Amino acid sequence: MNANTGRLALKKQKTAPRRMNSQKLAPYLFIMPFIVSFLLFFSYPLIHAVIMSFQQVLPGDVKFIGLANYRKLWNSDFYQALWNNSRYVFWTVLVLIPLPLTLAALLNSSIMRAKNFFRASLFIPALTSIVVAGIIFRLIFSELDGAIMNSFISLFGLSSQKWLLSPSLSMFALVVLATWRWAGINMLYFLSALQGIPRELYESADMDGAGTLSKFFKITIPLLKPITIYVFTITIYGGYAMFTESFMLWGSRGSPQNIGLTMVGYIYQQGFQYFDLGFGSTxxxxxxxxxxxxxxxxxxxLGFFKKED
Amino acid sequence: MAEKTRNKGFSLLLVLLFGAFAVLALFPLFALLLASFKPASELFRYGLNVRLDFDVMTLANYKTIFSGKGGSQNYFHWYRNSLVITLLFTFLCLLLSSMVGYGLAMYRFKGRAFVFTLVLAVMMIPVEIIILPLYKLSIDLLIINSIWGIILPFVVAPLPIFFFRQFAIGLPKDFMDAGRIDGCTEFGIFFRIMVPLMLPAYGAMTILQALFSWNNFLWPVIVLRSTEKFTLPIGLSGLLSPTSNNYEVLLAGSIMTIIPILVLFLFFQRFFIAGLTVGGVKG
Structure with missing residues (x-):
């Protein structure tokens, strides 16, 4: 009896510190998946990319070549890719912020009807994969007379265009595709930010006799600044990392005179078609x-924004 | 009174405007749907159009897909692969990311702020930058051309970690002590008490990650080499070439990749919207 209780007490003493330990150890176990993944699938490849950018990487033959890969960047393909991405970013930023912002503000207004229905239907394109979206828009912008875009412009008496063979028309096609795919999501970003604005602000503005437009520019727009910066940033990121859209419109062999070549497409081309992993990494x-x-x-x-607070 | 009628006028104007935008948003999908009921030869002759021509419209393309003949024998392989990868990826991603997010939110430990900074850093760097070294690594790890090659590198994702952390911060810490007194281990507290409390977060993240996985293209197209291992986006993208004679499979097959998502969207609209706009959550 006595021995038993003694053992029990001993057991308790043993488990108590162990549980304390586990409380100290537990957080590290919880975050372990991230640490492993970060080291193996992020840091290591990132460092490897930096190293390879100074190397000539051929199968079984890797050598240090200093800045040669970086000097190789001064070529027309790279310029073309950078130029294409930059134009794409410019146009998508120009369209994919004001348009969704306006749509969100209108959708949020008290006189709007059937809000949920319109919100859902504008959101549906975002569910489509870029591959399927690419398939559709490649067919829409086909050079056939009966294809959607050409029959549309023929309504205005314009003759059929070879959309995907011209630098400016194909950029137009890419921006239309991006607008279709992303406007709904961006609208929802703005919408959720709008719904976070306290009503009292508008009510007190009403009492001061402010009009709809002045309320929009003096209250709504400033309070939407953080979300606008966010949408701005993801649009730029997405624009410079764009690949699948171009891949779908022109296929794996690339576009005529590289009118659709993007930076990531260039990485893909150098890495997987020319097997030049060094230059690709650069x-x-x-x-x-x-x-x-x-x-x-x-x-x-964002820092600026915090200072104003 | 005058203002009321004016508002009604504005209201009607807005509905018309949004109606036009809704038509524009749904129009491309509708065009694809119509094309999927027409022979591919129509598409080659006239291009994609929205003529309702009931004389040429048939279910032939869908019959071809389900017959498993011609170029369609791979389609259901791709469908199965996409389903398996999406389910496995989403399950593992949610499990691991929620653990990490929870750990970062609920415990004070050395290096916590540093690890959280790393999560944010990973979020800010596009993966496209490291695809070449990641490809070499996948070869070395023997996960190339396999579903693990697609899943493992991205299964612990920074955005869900961030989201689960933000969500877990709001959970009552008293529950942890209560659990400890009842003799739960730390992992027991997580799985029995906290996971049920985080269900809304799991809902939003399931949608985000499942849709990402279902639609993912760049990394799978690099990892997967053999046709029977392809996912739907890779398989479909391969069918889109002027020399391809499988447009029947391409058209009907594209529609069949969207339908399940649309059906789920109709039922779980709130989760979809919460999941896909999660990046806008303030930090």
């Missing part, structure tokens, strides 16, 4: 540089 590192600049700008903008 393009990746350049893209990383662009991304970091965008991040710094974003953080700055």
């Amino acid at each position: 393009i990746g590192i350049t893209l990383l540089g662009i991304t970091l600049v965008v991040s710094v700008i974003q953080l700055n903008l």
